[in-house]
Structures are given as structure tokens and as C-alpha cells.
Amino acid sequence: MYFAALLARTEDGWEASDTELDDVETLSDLTDLAREASVDEDTVVVYIEQEDAWFGVVRVDGEEDPRIYVSDASAAARSSYGEILLTDELLGREPGAEDEIAALEELVDLDGTEDGETGADREEADGPTGAAGADLDDDPDAVPAGPLGDLGLLADLGLSEKDLLTLRTDALMEIAEALGASDVLEAVR
Template sequence: MYFAALLARTEDGWEASDLELDDVESLTDLIDLARSAAVDDEPVVALIEQEDAWFGVMRLDGEEDPRYFVSNASVAGRSSYGSMLTKELLGSDEEDDELDELDLDGTEDGEEESVTAFADEDDDTDPPLGTGSEPLPAGPFGDLGLLNDLGVSPKQLTALQGDALSEIAESLGATEVLEAVR
């Protein structure tokens, strides 16, 4: 199960909107939704989490390129929306505009709906792979400083666990607006 929201800064503070993931079939769709929520060149932060297993952040500032962070690339790479972010972070040249490999709940067809946050040593399944044959990192991955100027230091970002999105919103001063869409 995913939760996703957009936080857009305005001159009056932050505005939050529920991010309809049904409308997101590609990273381009996510970027377009974030751009449509932007007020002038103020930052927009897209927050995505999957059952407290991982969370991801995408930040847009005006017409600049988006910046990304995932809390655990290995776990995120096993889900449809997480794999979009990790592929972008790895600089994958593959054009996977459609999320055909995984259902929107993050599981492959016929697979049980469960999320394992940590791999078991006896687990015979292979970890998700990056652009080469190397496994995705089992931990934070991406732009650690993407929220630094908004009150979340790289050290804080990498230490977040549990309800990380609420902690990010609290640091941004957007707790009430995020909880209103939750």
C-alpha cells in the first residue's frame, strides 16, 4: 500500500494535495503533476512511502531538474514507484514509461502482497539490480541534501524511520496540511 502527497510552498506556507498514484505511469507523469502544483518558482516536494518499508522524495524548484532520494534503494527497487526513482538515480537509459513489470501494489502478478524491509541471509532471491549487474544499495540513495535548505539535514534525512513523511512535514512546517490529506 502506498501513500503519496505533494507539498507545494506558497507565500502563505505549504499546501498539500493527495498525489493520485493511479495517474502516475511514469516518472514524467510524476514530474508533470508536481510542476502543475508549483506556485511560481517555489519548491514542490513529492513524498511517497510504501508500508513503512521505504520512502522517497522528489523535489522540484521552478524549471530546474528534479532531485531524488530514496530511504532504501534495494527495497524500493522491488516496487513499481520505487523502481522509477531508483532507475532515475542510477541514470538508467531505459525508457520504461509503463509500469508493466509490477502491479501498482508493488508485487508481481501472482506474488503475495508483503514487503520485506531487510533481506534474510538465507533468502535465495536476488536483490534488484542497478544499470549494470551490481545490486542496488541497501540503504539511503540519492541527493542527501535535497531538503537541507528546508530544514532537513542530510544526517536527519538518512536517519528517518517509521513515519518518516510526518517527520519531514514537521521539519518543513507542513504537518497540518500533510495530515489533512492523509
């Protein structure tokens, strides 16, 4: 089960709303949703949580690029909403690398050989490790376990890097408390 909330800073404090992510397919969609909730291009914090698995925070300040933090990247990678947050940049990959990898995989059969090549031919050419000296356990698409992203994205709003790292699931109330938005959040939750 997922829960998403939007906290938008205004002159009078914070406004909160629970958010439906049904139409959100990309980080750009999520950023646009946050900007629509923004008053005078002020800060908007989007919180997404998958119960007992992971949470993510996206901070959008006006037209600046979104800042992202995910509590457990490997858990988020197994989630459709988590995949939205785990951008190539956040994962330290070249943009578009997944598209290139997918295109290369189409050229190789499921058994890891090219058309007409046998597994024995491949092992002779590459040795027992697989692809030209690469270790079979060395997966460039692997997503690290644990926290990932901008630890300081809420520091100027009252939640230090250390405090962010200690949060676990159901962290929204602690984040809202640090921001001074717990009352408005309770009203929509």
C-alpha cells in the first residue's frame, strides 16, 4: 500500500494534501504536480511511502531541479513509484544507459550468446566469467541497498542529515513535525 502527501510552503505556513499518483509516470510528472501546488514558486515537499518498505522525499523549489532522497533504494527499485524517483543521475549512471543496455540485450539471446553462437563458443572466447573478463556478479544495473540521494534536502527546513538517516517507514509525521506542518498534515490524513 502506498501513501503520498504534498506539503507546500506559503506565506502563512504550510498547506498539506494527500496526493493521488495514478497519473504520475515519471519524475517530470511528479515535479509538475508539485509545481502546480506551489504558491509563488515556493518550496513543495512530496512524500511517498510504501508501507513498511521505503519512503522517498522530493523537494521542488520553483524552477530548480528536484532534489530527491530515498530511504532504501533497493526496496524502492521494486516499486513502480520508487522507480520514478531512482533516476539515472541519482544512481550514478549515464543518462539513457538503461535504453542502451536494453538495445544491447535485444541483440543477445536469452542464453547470453549472439545469434548462431553456442554457449561453448562464448565460454572459449570470454572464459568462465561470462563477458570478456567481467564477473557474473558485477551488475551495472544493481541498485544499492539503503539510503540514496540528497541527505541535506530538508536541512534548511529543520530536519538534519543525521535525523533524516534515522527515519524509517511512516516518517511523514516526523518530517512534518520538523517542518512545522504536523497540524495541517493531520487535517488531511
